[in-house]
Amino acid sequence: MSTxxxxxxxVCAADDILPDTGVCALVGERHVAIFRVGSDAFFxxxxxxxxxxxxxxxxxxxxxxxxRTVVASPLYKQHLDLRTGECLEDPAWSVSAHxxxxxxxxVWVQLT
Numbered sequence: 001m002s003t004x005x006x007x008x009x010x011v012c013a014a015d016d017i018l019p020d021t022g023v024c025a026l027v028g029e030r031h032v033a034i035f036r037v038g039s040d041a042f043f044x045x046x047x048x049x050x051x052x053x054x055x056x057x058x059x060x061x062x063x064x065x066x067x068r069t070v071v072a073s074p075l076y077k078q079h080l081d082l083r084t085g086e087c088l089e090d091p092a093w094s095v096s097a098h099x100x101x102x103x104x105x106x107v108w109v110q111l112t
Contacts (some may be wrong), residue, residue: 008101008108014042015105022058022071027109032098033058034107037069037083042102044080044109046095050087051076057095 011025024047025032031047032047035058047057052075060071060080065088070079079088080095087093099110 003083008099008110010106013105014102014107017042017107018091020062022060022062023060024055025109027098027111030111031055032109032111033060033071034100035062035071037062037082040102041069042100042107044067044098044100045071045080045082045085046098048095049073049075049092050093050095051078 001060009027011034019021019036019039022033023036025034031100032044047055048054053062054072054075057071059074062071065079070083071082078093083097085095085097096112098112101108
């Protein structure tokens with residue numbers, strides 16, 4: 001495991017997440033969306049849509065916009081950068097990005 005002082009939580013097997021999709025996990029008391037882009041890139045951001053308050057970001061469409069890997073919110077279609085959580089249309093709608101690692105086939109998340 002990483003030597004960081006913040007704790008890591010195992011959330012699922014990496015193979016449970018199909019390429020170019022997301023899943024939701026409850027990490028502590030936080031709803032987190034974990035995305036698998038291609039076969040081996042994983043990202044974790046808050047799952048709660050900042051505009052509506054609904055826990056739906058994991059259901060959004062993954063893509064690329066301006067060279068950034070993003071997810072489009074399924075409700076209002078704003079684009080969130082999967083690396084940083086930044087909302088491309090309005091930074092006020094940004095979410096937190098979290099640490100994510102795959103170890104021995106398991107996806108681990110570290111809340112920021």
